[in-house]
Every structure is written in structure tokens, then in C-alpha cells.
Amino acid sequence: MKKAIKSSSWFLVAFISCPCHLVLLLPLIAGTALGSYFTEYKNVIFIGMGLLFVFALFKGWRKLDPVTKDETKKDIKTHDCCSMERFKS
Secondary structure, three states, X not given: OHHHHHHHHHHHHHHHHOHHHHHHHOOOOXXXXXXXXXXXXXXXXXXXXXXXXXXXXXXXXXXXXXXXXXXXXXXXOOOOOOOOHXXXX
């Protein structure tokens, strides 16, 4: 249940930070200091929101599908220099 909440929150961040939704978000914050900053530096905001959008989608899918996470952990072998298994043989 906790993973579903975390993944849905990442998808909500992705929905809000989607660059195509920024056009709809700008009129809502018009007249504020944040709105004037967004209109002044629109290109930088579009790039930053695009990167945040891609990152949030990636994190949301990783939280939603733990199978891919487990498969990557199985391939990686960790070296434990203090393991007693090494000294038993």
C-alpha cells in the first residue's frame, strides 16, 4: 500500500510538472512573484520542468514495478571482506 501511495505521488508530481501543463498553470499563478518569474525565465522553466517530469515518471514507474528493481539486484554481486564464509574453507 505504501508503494502505491509513493508511486501515485510521483505521478502527481509528473502531472503537475509536465511542460504541456505549464501553459495551463501560468494563468493560475499570474499576478504573483512566482508567476512573474515564470514569465521572465520561461525557457529555463520549461527545461527544468521537463527534466523534473521525466525524473518523476521514472521514479513513479520504479516504485510501481519492484520486479525490475529485484532483477537488477540479483545481477550485482557484492564483495564482503569480513564474511565468515570465506574463512570456513
